Amino acid sequence: MKFFALSTLIAISLAFFAPTSVESVTVSPRGVNVRTFGATTVFLTFFGLDDQRPAEALWCGAVNANQSCIPGTVFGRLPIRSNLATRSANNNLTDIMTIPASVARRAYQDALQGNSSEFFYVRRFISRTGEPDEFVAVTCRLAGGGARVPLALTNVRLEFVGNAETKTPANRVVQVVAQGQEPPTLQADIRFNGTGRLKGRWEVVLPGDTLPSRQDLLTEATLPIEQRGLQRRYTLVESFDRFLPPTGQVTLPGPDPAKLPKNTTGLHLILLRIEATSDREGNSFTGAGTVNSGGVAGFPMPVLRYFVSPGAKPAISPSTVMPTLALLQPAPNAQLTSTQPITFRWQSIPSARAYKLEIREQENETPILSAVLNRETTSYTAPPLLQKSPGKSLRWRVLTLSDSGVVILQSNWHPFEL
Structure with missing residues (x-):
């Protein structure tokens, strides 16, 4: 009898502590503040994946007990062009949640009707072995675009601002300069959420260099941690490191034109490379450590071009x-x-x-x-x-x-x- 009682107790204990498939996939961070009027981008890590693959992602006003969206409360769906989900180490999935302004507006209108000001980003995972689909929800809390929102770039525009000495007009996409002549000054008009350090560098792709891929043009904070050192590097022109107050907009001066290469004829590409910085509002836990996500963006950085002509004068007016x-x-x-x-x-x-x-x-x-x-x-x-x-x-x-x-x-x- 004692042997039977002991074996029964062991069986009950094993059953109690045995792992279950319920919520086997989790996400970090589980909840974030998002901008009420405008777009928001957040770095997410889904970890605990086994054989699941990611499916669609929805925003909705309420979720069921299994974290799926309640019918009739869906605000929108993650566009394909904004789907930057990437498998990473430790069976993780790096996901860049870019909330369109239209979704934030729907959530705001829903809150005005007396509903909760929180809404949800729900990612569905499909099992390859026929197990039931699993849903994981991230709570999105409406807030301003200030200090309590993750530091993220929502729009970046590069432009030449002209050169009075050479009478070069501003805002031209491709500038033509004579060999040995300095290109015009340039700047980056950046729209962002949150506050923190904006750190990065200006690089130039010289004629004959391998052109950057879309992966190379993403900001460092947009990539999984193990892929951040694999982006192709080009000729370094100048670095920058500045603090962004929660104003939502900043004009970043470009590098000194005298430092830009101008002796090799051909097409030159100017790249804005944004490095990852620590951001407590958006940093993500991966199961093995915390990933810095300050400076995340849901799109590749734009490129400026200038053409060095072999000793010829710029194009005629x-x-x-x-x-x-x-x-x-x-x-x-x-x-x-x-x-x-x-x-x-x-x-x-x-x-x-x-x-x-x-x-x-x-x-x-x-x-x-x-x-x-x-x-x-x-x-x-x-x-x-x-x-x-x-x-x-x-x-x-x-x-x-x-x-x-x-x-x-x-x-x-x-x-x-x-």
């Missing part, structure tokens, strides 16, 4: 160009039928990087059609919409464009009629 490009077909004052396709042909210009065809009305200069074509194209067949204007007096011309979109040469206007 449109106000000083001379019309030297020859038009071949149709001839001036040609009478064209509106029942046949209309083809335009012009002279090839070796220095052109693109051509722009313009068609306007002869009298009131009303634009009828405009097309930008690559450098190999010297003819263009107009779409049928042009043939729907019989009896009108029109005129056309062609402009050649540089890499930066500046007009190099232009033709005379040639009139024609349909």
